[in-house]
Amino acid sequence: MSFKHRAIIDSIPSYKQGKPAPAASGLVSYKISSNENPYGPLPSVVEAIEDKALGQINRYPDMHGTALVERLAARYGVGAENLVLGCGSTEVITQLVNLLAGPGDTVVYPWRSFEAYPIIVAAAGAQSVQVPNRPDGGHDVEAMLAAIDERTRLVIVNNPNNPTSASVSQAEVRRIMEALPSDLLVLFDEAYFQFNTDSTRSQAMELFRDYPNVVVAHTFSKAYGLAGLRIGYAIAPADVADGMRKVALPFGVTAAAQTAAMASLDAQEELDLRVQALIEERDRMVESLGRQGWRFPKPFANFFWLPLGEHTAQAAQAFQAAGLATRVFNGEGIRISVGEREANDRVIQVCAQLKKQGF
């Protein structure tokens, strides 16, 4: 960069958005690269935005999202003082890191995991401590605990983990919470928790009641299908939530997003059916790929992870040629989101071809 700037910025990797659907002749192409919900918006949600938000766009939104905050607080049995909204859960995670960590501090998290973590931590001037996942894609809890020292300001648990789709068990999270001092915060990023069908899974809200140092991040982007409106929230101890609000992007959450979130909570049952259908699609794909001979971590989110190692680029080409945009981590593997039924069928076909080619 030719201008005066913070040296740390040079070390920040640029966030790579999931690729758009590639053109493929004679085929409808699909984007299964961003763990989005393939269902379009619910008519009731669109209607609510039209009725309650569009006519107000000359005004700033309610900065604290009072109505939504009260609704979420009641839902989780916490106080409004425990709720913080953000422009996607990416923003609430950013608020938390900005509140806690700066130069000389560390944030410990599993790796691979959500690609925004290293960016958020580096932008705060703090240092990431990335703890490699176990071969099955799960968090290596003992290694994470060993990585914590007096410089650590935050530990992140990503459950289910993006991109491996592994679930973190109750025993694992209790182990973490019991080992840590009560003034070291743990963030449970549960962007995909609605898809987690693991019988041993942990749910951070259970921990929130038992420990004073738990912060939970949820989003409306995935199960609720509002990725384009950017709205997420954190549930945190009141003093932490207070600090997060101080560093929040002022007016970051639009009235349209707040209205859509409220309307989505009203349509919970309809949305639950969609989540259930996506889980069934995921399990159908897993079963088909299993029969083809593929071995990969059992997925518990709306995506799965093919650990292809050095064969990643070649496999990525096959998906691309079939009109499927997947998330490719060169030299490591490919993350595939559960999409439209036709997209899922095509994934199964491409995987069958790859197997025939000796993958």
Ligand SMILES: Cc1ncc(COP(=O)(O)O)c(C=O)c1O
């Ligand atoms: C693990 C994880 N956390 C958080 C997010 C952030 O989602 P959003 O900012 O849309 O709420 C994502 C998005 O992909 C994610 O994968």
